[in-house]
Amino acid sequence: MRIRSTPSWQLKESDVTPESVYHQRRDILKKLGITLATLPLATQAQANIFDVFSDDEKIPDRRRALKAPDSTRFHPDLSLTPEDKILKYNNFYEFGTDKSDPARRAANFVTDPWKVDVSGMITRPFTLDYDDIFKRFPIEERIYRLRCVEAWSMNVPWIGFPLASLLRYAQPTSHAKYVAFETLYDPKQMPGQASRRLGGGIDYPYVEGLRLDEAMHPLTLIAVGLYGKTLAPQNGAPLRLVVPWKYGFKSIKSIVKITLTDKQPPTTWNLLAPQEYGFYANVNPQVDHPRWSQASERFIGEGNLFSSRRQPTLPFNGYASEVAGLYQGMDLRKFY
Ligand SMILES: Nc1nc2c(c(=O)[nH]1)N[C@H]1C(S)=C(S)[C@@H](COP(=O)(O)O)O[C@H]1N2
């Protein structure tokens, strides 16, 4: 399916430019005495790679402290991505397609009050309100790798509860085979939903889904915070899914609806470009994206984006020993 000649969801130049070219460009700009502040607006749009980490811009921070016991089982020896970068380098197309858009445009996004409807093929339909999100199920801290399909990655100290806790409470009936998720639809608050151009041509609301056994897997998390605080809106406040062995787009943000169903639910990126994004979207270094390799990734750690190190991408994003069994007998090239 061809959406337009240069779809806005394609990798931006800044995402694919090799590191050495970044350095050169940056040096040239520096020598010319050009900083973001001196660039004309039109050029700023193309220079989004530079403004993502500019520290001069103050974005209001409405997060609260959130205490959760460590779960030692989920504290692997991973160097964390700095909090600042998790907050400023985002994909949340409801607020725009540039990495720096969500932090700016979601600054005033209202997440309290909030309602999450849990319904469908379950014995006990229920609704979570804002306070329930943090109190109904015991929360814990877990450090997970996050691998975006665009070939960059982060290590994030999430706070949340296993989706399985919520599903056990809901009691799926014997007919339930899948779990469908939906993000808030509110074009007044989400400029990307009000404009196809801003929102990357996606038909909103953003939807995602998991097979029930994937949803019940102990690694599958509903995150309600990170770095010891509640989630910032740009990270999907007040609650979002985190499925660490799948590409980041499965980890749907700002959820308002969870539905148990007997049919494989539609998923946003699969609807947009089915030949590029499958339902399963398991991280797989051996199955390339039609337009780029998935064999390695740019890890976003300390230092600036240009010095991010490339590292090999691991099967199932490093969680193979835990989750490979879910896909036994499946052709993962076919079910990408
Ligand atoms: N509703 C919604 N959820 C979303 C997205 C989005 O655009 N809309 N982007 C996804 C993608 S592509 C990634 S990589 C992660 C990014 O999460 P982060 O910004 O918290 O790192 O969120 C995912 N969840």
Ligand SMILES: [Mo]
């Ligand atoms: Mo992503």
